[in-house]
Amino acid sequence: DQQVKQNSPSLSVQEGRISILNCDYTNSMFDYFLWYKKYPAEGPTFLISISSIKDKNEDGRFTVFLNKSAKHLSLHIVPSQPGDSAVYFCAARKSGGYQKVTFGTGTKLQVIP
Amino acid sequence: EAEVAQSPRYKITEKSQAVAFWCDPISGHATLYWYRQILGQGPELLVQFQDESVVDDSQLPKDRFSAERLKGVDSTLKIQPAELGDSAMYLCASSLDGLAGVSSYNEQFFGPGTRLTVL
Numbered sequence: 188d189q190q191v192k193q194n195s196p197s198l199s200v201q202e203g204r205i206s207i208l209n210c211d212y213t214n215s216m217f218d219y220f221l222w223y224k225k226y227p228a229e230g231p232t233f234l235i236s237i238s239s240i241k242d243k244n245e246d247g248r249f250t251v252f253l254n255k256s257a258k259h260l261s262l263h264i265v266p267s268q269p270g271d272s273a274v275y276f277c278a279a280r281k282s283g284g285y286q287k288v289t290f291g292t293g294t295k296l297q298v299i300p
Numbered sequence: 301e302a303e304v305a306q307s308p309r310y311k312i313t314e315k316s317q318a319v320a321f322w323c324d325p326i327s328g329h330a331t332l333y334w335y336r337q338i339l340g341q342g343p344e345l346l347v348q349f350q351d352e353s354v355v356d357d358s359q360l361p362k363d364r365f366s367a368e369r370l371k372g373v374d375s376t377l378k379i380q381p382a383e384l385g386d387s388a389m390y391l392c393a394s395s396l397d398g399l400a401g402v403s404s405y406n407e408q409f410f411g412p413g414t415r416l417t418v419l
Binding site for chain 1: 393400407410
């Protein structure tokens with residue numbers, strides 16, 4: 188039962204353009220959402236997060252949008268840079284108790300110079 | 301910059317053998333996590349420690365996997381006996397505190413992982 192889904196395994200974008208990575212979730216109890224970035228031979232690193240009380244969170248070139256009614260979130264990267272090429276994981280958790288984070292399957296982003 | 305250390309980075313073993321992985325979290329982090337990442341999938345939590353106590357091991361295959369964090373600092377994950385399906389990346393992460401507050405996140409910092417291949 189995949190509670191966090193990333194339906195696009197890969198995405199290619201030209202440098203300077205916008206990258207949009209999508210994520211869907213099924214568990215309505217999730218109230219905090221995260222994006223992690225992973226380079227080969229390294230562990231994932233935290234990128235940006237959003238609470239369910241918001242619908243948008245921005246950090247520099249990265250913006251995460253949350254649509255609770257659709258159980259959908261997206262990560263926008265503008266402008267995309269070659270160094271952004273990595274695997275991006277969407278993740279989610281619910282509040283209360285010890286936080287167990289549920290990860291999606293990842294989307295491999297390639298930014299073409 | 302403080303990092304999560306893991307060893308070994310790579311391990312090749314034959315099925316039915318025992319393997320062990322080690323993790324040293326960032327100093328001062330109370331919470332330690334072990335994840336398994338199968339190729340093409342996202343990390344899946346195996347076990348979570350708060351100090352030396354296990355707070356979640358619901359996804360740990362306890363017939364063959366064991367984990368300990370005896371002094372509440374570093375941790376060892378063991379598999380005995382290893383099976384072909386255990387081939388995966390084993391990731392360790394740590395955070396200051398594992399409690400999930402509302403509208404907050406105690407960032408998990410990941411180590412580089414141990415790539416296990418079972419032949």
